[in-house]
Amino acid sequence: MFHVKRRRLLLLPILLLVPLLIACEIADAPDGWAAPTADPNESETVLLPTGEGRVVAIDLLSSNARWQFPSEDDTFTGLDGELDPTAFYANPVWSDYTNEWLIAEYDQGVLYGIHPRGDSARVVFSAAELFDEARIVADPLLDPQNPELVYLVTTDNRVHAVNIEIPPAGVDDLVWTWQGESEHPIWGSPALVESDDGRVLVVGGLGGQLTALRLDGEEAGEVAWTRRLGSGIASALLAHEGRLYFGAFDRTFYALDPRGGDTIWSAQGSNWFWSTPLIDEGVVYAADLDGDLYAWDAASGFPRWDTPYAAGERIRAQPIVVRGDSGATIVLISRDGVVHQLDAATGVSLWRSSELVNDDVLADALYRDGQIYISNESGRLFSVVLGINAATQIYPRQDG
Amino acid sequence: MIDFIWNDIMINPIMNGLIIIANALGDNFGLAIIAFTVIVRAVTYPLTLRQLRATRAMQVMQPQMQAVQKKYKDPKRRQEEMMKLYREAGFNPLGCLWPMLVQLPVWIALYQVIRRTLGDTPEQLLALSARLYDWGYITQAIPLDRDFLFLDLGARSFQQNLPLAIIVAVTAFIQQKLSTARTSTGDERAQSTTRMMLWLFPIMFGWFTFQVPAGLGLYWVATSVFTIITSYYYYFYRTREPFSWRWLISLEPLPAATSATGARGNGAAPAPAGSRDRRDSRDDRDDDDDAEPIEAEADVSENGETAPAPRSRGSTSAARRRRRRRRAGRSTR
Numbered sequence: 001m002f003h004v005k006r007r008r009l010l011l012l013p014i015l016l017l018v019p020l021l022i023a024c025e026i027a028d029a030p031d032g033w034a035a036p037t038a039d040p041n042e043s044e045t046v047l048l049p050t051g052e053g054r055v056v057a058i059d060l061l062s063s064n065a066r067w068q069f070p071s072e073d074d075t076f077t078g079l080d081g082e083l084d085p086t087a088f089y090a091n092p093v094w095s096d097y098t099n100e101w102l103i104a105e106y107d108q109g110v111l112y113g114i115h116p117r118g119d120s121a122r123v124v125f126s127a128a129e130l131f132d133e134a135r136i137v138a139d140p141l142l143d144p145q146n147p148e149l150v151y152l153v154t155t156d157n158r159v160h161a162v163n164i165e166i167p168p169a170g171v172d173d174l175v176w177t178w179q180g181e182s183e184h185p186i187w188g189s190p191a192l193v194e195s196d197d198g199r200v201l202v203v204g205g206l207g208g209q210l211t212a213l214r215l216d217g218e219e220a221g222e223v224a225w226t227r228r229l230g231s232g233i234a235s236a237l238l239a240h241e242g243r244l245y246f247g248a249f250d251r252t253f254y255a256l257d258p259r260g261g262d263t264i265w266s267a268q269g270s271n272w273f274w275s276t277p278l279i280d281e282g283v284v285y286a287a288d289l290d291g292d293l294y295a296w297d298a299a300s301g302f303p304r305w306d307t308p309y310a311a312g313e314r315i316r317a318q319p320i321v322v323r324g325d326s327g328a329t330i331v332l333i334s335r336d337g338v339v340h341q342l343d344a345a346t347g348v349s350l351w352r353s354s355e356l357v358n359d360d361v362l363a364d365a366l367y368r369d370g371q372i373y374i375s376n377e378s379g380r381l382f383s384v385v386l387g388i389n390a391a392t393q394i395y396p397r398q399d400g
Numbered sequence: 401m402i403d404f405i406w407n408d409i410m411i412n413p414i415m416n417g418l419i420i421i422a423n424a425l426g427d428n429f430g431l432a433i434i435a436f437t438v439i440v441r442a443v444t445y446p447l448t449l450r451q452l453r454a455t456r457a458m459q460v461m462q463p464q465m466q467a468v469q470k471k472y473k474d475p476k477r478r479q480e481e482m483m484k485l486y487r488e489a490g491f492n493p494l495g496c497l498w499p500m501l502v503q504l505p506v507w508i509a510l511y512q513v514i515r516r517t518l519g520d521t522p523e524q525l526l527a528l529s530a531r532l533y534d535w536g537y538i539t540q541a542i543p544l545d546r547d548f549l550f551l552d553l554g555a556r557s558f559q560q561n562l563p564l565a566i567i568v569a570v571t572a573f574i575q576q577k578l579s580t581a582r583t584s585t586g587d588e589r590a591q592s593t594t595r596m597m598l599w600l601f602p603i604m605f606g607w608f609t610f611q612v613p614a615g616l617g618l619y620w621v622a623t624s625v626f627t628i629i630t631s632y633y634y635y636f637y638r639t640r641e642p643f644s645w646r647w648l649i650s651l652e653p654l655p656a657a658t659s660a661t662g663a664r665g666n667g668a669a670p671a672p673a674g675s676r677d678r679r680d681s682r683d684d685r686d687d688d689d690d691a692e693p694i695e696a697e698a699d700v701s702e703n704g705e706t707a708p709a710p711r712s713r714g715s716t717s718a719a720r721r722r723r724r725r726r727r728a729g730r731s732t733r
Contacts, residue, residue: 031523184543230540232543250539271534362523
């Protein structure tokens with residue numbers, strides 16, 4: 001009877017929806033984009049946060065893992081139970097004060113302190129335990145004047161001052177904590193700016209709000225000023241010579257006065273700015289998600305190049321300056337894994353590789369000893385020598 | 401090619417359109433989803449109308465269908481005769497499927513749009529930038545406000561989606577009940593299937609609501625409400641059939657209707673010429689000139705042959721075909 005068959009036919013496509021939806025869920029899992037970071041103590045070691053929720057300390061000479069966090073069995077000395085970090089967006093930070101790596105995990109908002117040789121670890125701060133829905137995307141920021149303090153920004157619009165020597169057991173143990181009113185999270189790394197009015201920590205969120213928090217004296221943790229832009233801010237804020245530099249979703253790059261948040265100059269891009277800007281020799285370099293790299297005079301905002309450099313693909317990684325015999329060059333890694341080298345003075349392309357690393361590149365790259373270290377979204381680490389159109393896979397090691 | 405069609409013709413226009421609507425409605429993505437539902441339903445209204453007509457035609461043909469079922473024990477022969485009956489009546493049973501088939505890619509596209517537009521990982525927002533049209537109005541509208549009433553439209557938490565799942569299931573139940581209101585047959589098997597669907601669809605959609613972002617659940621609710629209004633208008637308001645809210649919340653299907661548009665009692669005789677149904681038929685043609693006539697009143701003779709019943713007004717496609725054949729025969733002679 002067709003009547004019955006027709007009804008069965010209706011069921012079929014609906015049931016097919018289920019595996020499709022599940023497949024989409026898997027694709028949505030966060031990978032993280034924390035950058036490979038050089039170990040200040042071991043010259044041949046690089047810390048690599050991978051997309052699988054692990055951090056691996058890699059010996060660059062042998063490509064061997066010196067240690068990894070968590071270890072293969074998802075545990076780690078000094079920490080209880082099974083560990084399940086999902087992703088790392090915040091770059092690892094080295095603390096001379098506690099002589100350990102500070103690594104912030106995304107989903108549970110945990111700041112781990114890891115011994116430099118990977119012998120043991122501890123939980124410095126667990127945001128999700130104290131606050132619901134608190135995750136960490138922004139880099140932890142160590143206070144240079146108070147090395148026992150780290151400023152942590154969580155996605156629930158909070159900023160916490162944490163004493164890393166005495167991990168807080170509860171909210172009351174925090175040095176101070178501030179909560180913003182925006183409904184949108186804060187993902188961009190904060191900047192610490194010194195000015196005539198004292199030191200402020202400036203945070204910018206996806207809601208377009210900029211907030212400066214006082215850091216010193218009895219007013220520490222209180223709002224110095226706020227400002228609202230027309231659109232969101234996802235890029236890290238960069239402090240340089242008493243000014244604040246960043247790009248936003250309104251395709252505008254800003255230089256602000258940290259004393260009150262007034263705009264000193266602004267310049268237009270062609271898409272969202274998400275990568276951290278670079279300042280070198282009085283020039284600020286910033287790349288947008290159309291793949292255009294701009295060079296402006298840091299003081300005046302006057303363009304330094306005739307036209308922006310067009311990489312042709314989105315750029316999330318921060319530009320790098322590389323100095324050679326013939327002067328300074330700017331190195332860019334676009335999302336497709338292409339390495340671009342430009343003349344810093346003119347923006348003219350000097351060299352451009354093919355797609356070298358087999359997956360998206362969103363993490364900042366590391367320049368060390370004449371090599372560019374690039375990690376892709378699959379958690380692999382490659383090294384590239386400028387001018388040579390090939391990449392060597394460092395980790396995982398390719399035997400043979 | 402498939403990638404181009406899916407992304408550039410489905411996903412990206414829906415995504416950018418929703419962002420524009422949301423921005424115009426005060427950064428309210430929930431209202432944008434409801435407005436989007438109205439637009440989709442308006443665009444697919446001709447298909448919906450065809451589905452409603454096909455459902456009604458099925459009701460009209462029930463006496464003949466039952467006669468065929470009783471007459472033929474061999475399933476193959478029975479199927480052939482049924483298809484013959486449909487053909488004679490100019491009725492396409494697959495007409496009921498089109499709205500569903502059109503809805504399916506829209507659901508999948510909307511699911512992806514919501515995941516991408518309201519995604520909460522940095523990678524999702526970064527990927528979104530590549531899909532936005534190069535208009536400041538759109539690019540500056542991101543990120544969107546995910547909240548609507550008690551819902552986080554991008555979230556799938558059980559607690560949050562529970563009340564939504566109940567609303568989805570209830571509206572789907574009412575929708576299902578109204579859409580099957582005029583398909584009551586004397587065939588016990590078909591009726592049990594209808595009764596099963598009455599429960600299966602709401603439960604299934606209620607369960608889906610836990611698996612998908614709340615925004616898609618909101619779309620289902622809005623779609624169901626739209627369909628309920630359309631079905632009520634078409635089956636009851638327009639035909640002035642009696643309607644009882646008590647029946648709507650009862651667990652039994654609606655008894656068969658009083659006229660050929662819904663003649664009360666199973667196996668009711670076709671409506672006589674000049675009855676209310678003829679007026680509806682005329683109205684239908686006014687609505688959609690291209691629509692095929694659906695009120696076939698075939699009769700099944702004792703020897704099992706189906707013969708088209710005399711038409712009260714207008715002509716079936718079969719009759720048109722016969723006239724065309726006659727004309728063709730005359731011209732060749």
